[in-house]
Amino acid sequence: MIRLGLLVNPIAGVGGPAGLKGSDGTAAEQALGQGYVSLAQSRTVQALRAMGPLEDAFQLYTFSRGMGEDAARAAGFSPIVLGTCGEPTTFQDTRRGAALLADLPVDLLLFSGGDGTARDIASAVGERIPVLGIPCGVKIHSSVYALTPQRAGELAARYLSGGVPLVLGEVLDLDEEAFRRGQVQAQFYGGLLVPKDGAVQHTKSAGYTPGDGGEGLSQAIRREMRPGALCLVGPGSTLYTACKWMGIHGSLLGVDLVRDGCLLQRDCTEHQLYRALEEGEQAQLFVTVIGGQGVLFGRGNQQLSPQILRRIGQENIRVVSTKEKLADLRLRPMTLDTGDPELNRDLAGYYRVLVGPCETVLYPAK
């Protein structure tokens, strides 16, 4: 019988909506203290459900409660629990669990987390067994994760029924301390064997600074900003440099609030954004797509939660990018991974991406 392993980092991504750019160290505690919850459980359930009816096809091996058992049961599986973990769990639990699953060995290890989790998995199993990540982290640079939980489940099922080859995916991670200070430097931490497929996300390409220093894009944004409207400006160097041209010194990696060309608040948490939106006015959102990966929502901008995006509405979302960044997506659509499958469907379609002062590209998002 086919053996499937499952490991969940139960706090993955919790720092995102809190604007903490990660969930390492004390960040998770801080975010949990502010009332934010990790979506790792629900995203893992989504992935498992997407595997389709496989009841007797394989046996699922995992660890107690938040490490996989809860998600597996919620998705209708009867897992074999290999061990129990303390609460809260630590990276050591991930490493220990991964090593045990590799010793079994399982035919595929599904794991939920972000770049930090991928590092733990890589150090524990190396290239001993095939793995696939369910994206749950704040930012994901590694090319060992599927584009969305849904696609992780589908790809896992395809792989287990044979026919999908394996490739070496890259595990990359940032120094979160440096990242919080606004520095983006990814380091290579090793390789993992992942099923090769269009559903696996690419490595993030860093720094698409517009060739003209952002002047053209800043003109485009200025033209689009409605007088008096509350504008949310998402993270990324594209928007950061364009805003600098407008005299707005926002945050490189956070979501800022702007009105009439003036910065109201830098680097907001999800709660702060929601309070600002609750004042009732119709807001606009400016976001950029992640270079190389093509993710629009769900990586590095979890502050823009499903409830925030719903409130803003698709018609008020403006995507900003350089033409080069779109070209480098190699004709793959932009990816929507808000954590809410229904919202992903609602937001799908073509966007008029602002690429220059008087130029847009009609580009699809899925």
Next chain:
Amino acid sequence: MLKGRFQEARWEEPILMEQGSRGERGILMPAPEPEVVQVAGTVHDLIPAGLRRRQAPKLPEISQMQLARHYLRLSQETIGADLNIDIGLGTCTMKYNPKVHETLVRMEEMQELHPYQDEDTVQGILQVLYETQEYLKAISGMDAFNLLAGGGTQAIYSNVQVMRAYHRANGQGEQRDEVITTILSHPGNPGAAATAGYKVITLFPDENGYPDLEALRKAVSPRTAGLMITNPEDTGLYNRRIREYVDLVHSVGGLCIYDQANQNGLFGIARAREAGFDMCHYNLHKSFASPHGSQGPGCGAQGVVKKLEPFLPGPKLAFDGERYFWTDPGPQSVGKIHKFYGVPQVALRAYAYIRSLGAKGLRQVADLAILNNNYLLEKMTKIRGISLPLAPGVRRLEQARLSWEDLTRETGVTSDDIDRRIVDYGFQSYFSSHHPQIIPEPFTPEAVETYSKADIDDYVQAMEAISREAYENPDLVKGAPYHGALASQIDTRYLTDPKLLITTWRAYQKRKAQEE
């Protein structure tokens, strides 16, 4: 046969301004006879005082023999279309330019031709221009043509101007402020539209490599002024559904402009008219065999349907059954696009080309261009490390965009490296892609109809050799060129960064002084 021992001339040739000596002359002009001076005055007197320079210009001072040597040496350091197999320069349609055409443009009547000549003395060339326009009407199916633009993008711009004038005349000039184009159409299209003040909407290809029709459905609106599109695009993929795109734009009141700069795979096979287009343009310096490159002079022939004729630029060339003459284009014309009447020498070569080939011959041009390209692709795609992305297995027309992505991943050697290495084999530097590049490590060859099977085999052999080198000794390819006129690699920033680019002697002197 692979030319493994190629070595281009390499001269340590100073800039012309650094040569010669003070007072040295190439030509000593004889003084005018006293009788002439008495009637006409001196040259000095002929120039109005306000236009006279106070100081003589700093021109090179050099004798004829030294000058001839200078230019001959420079010519030895270029790889022109007559010297090599120029298959690499795709989208440029580097076909053979018949030498007999040069005899025509070197006729005294052509060399001495002056735009201020009385029309009665230039009936011959006017007839050539007029009939060329008539032939282009038949080739495209358009109702009116002019040969005024000095290049392809100028003709594109003229088409945009006509589109704007048409919408204005219908009271929709303000409302229609958007132009739709595709990422794989020549950048001259969005460039011309933006220059004319339009907002540009760009479509990317769909998963089959064709412009995304779904995106076009989202793009069209009452604000649409028009669609500017190429078919086939640089990928060489002919879009069979082009009529649907055109009809969609027409359904919202927009016009459709067909960029036919490269018409080589379409002669006698498909016309702008049947695809429903309102306007098109041809680069006579591409498919119509006038020499291409060196930044001109070229000729962009502009064609439109009947309803747009009143808006064409002027002057208009007319024929009353006996006499050819220039006439006012009418009150709705967009005015002038080029000084005088365009470049008649280019049009004359195109005229000779059309006349010598005839309708059947032109059709054969397209057939052979497609055949040559597909023969080339069959062989190229077997080379290790190269691939043909977008619509694999679908036949291309006259050109294709290949990719060295696999080779780059496996060896670290990039398309740019190969582009420099090909020079060591005696072939001209090739064309990678327009920007932005949606195909990684691109290379766009075009084996036009005038290359023989042996030529194509030679070219492919060189590419095979370079691929082998890349896998066996990547540093060799990365360090190229070794046998070109340049011994070393150029820092390309000096060509692409406006802050570093120097185009005049004076600017060069200034920069040198600053650096010292």
